[in-house]
Amino acid sequence: MKKKRIQYTIRNIPERTDAVLREAAVEYGTSLNETALTALQRGLGTNAEVVEYHDLDALIGSWVHDDACDKALDDMDRVDPELWS
Numbered sequence: 001m002k003k004k005r006i007q008y009t010i011r012n013i014p015e016r017t018d019a020v021l022r023e024a025a026v027e028y029g030t031s032l033n034e035t036a037l038t039a040l041q042r043g044l045g046t047n048a049e050v051v052e053y054h055d056l057d058a059l060i061g062s063w064v065h066d067d068a069c070d071k072a073l074d075d076m077d078r079v080d081p082e083l084w085s
Contacts (some may be wrong), residue, residue, distance in 0.1 A: 021035055
């Protein structure tokens, strides 16, 4: 069974949107059409692929044990009953 292809014409694209879309196409090495489709799918939450983020990878394994920090975090878990009465 052949997939049905639907074609859209989108008008009145803001200049900033056009510029960002074109920059993304160049950055990812994809066509403007493919980049626009990906952006549309992500925006609507319909993309099948899972996006994996790596922006915090440099922090993995960098935790340094600190008693003062542990105490401060424990204090945040404590509820002051006087404030909630």
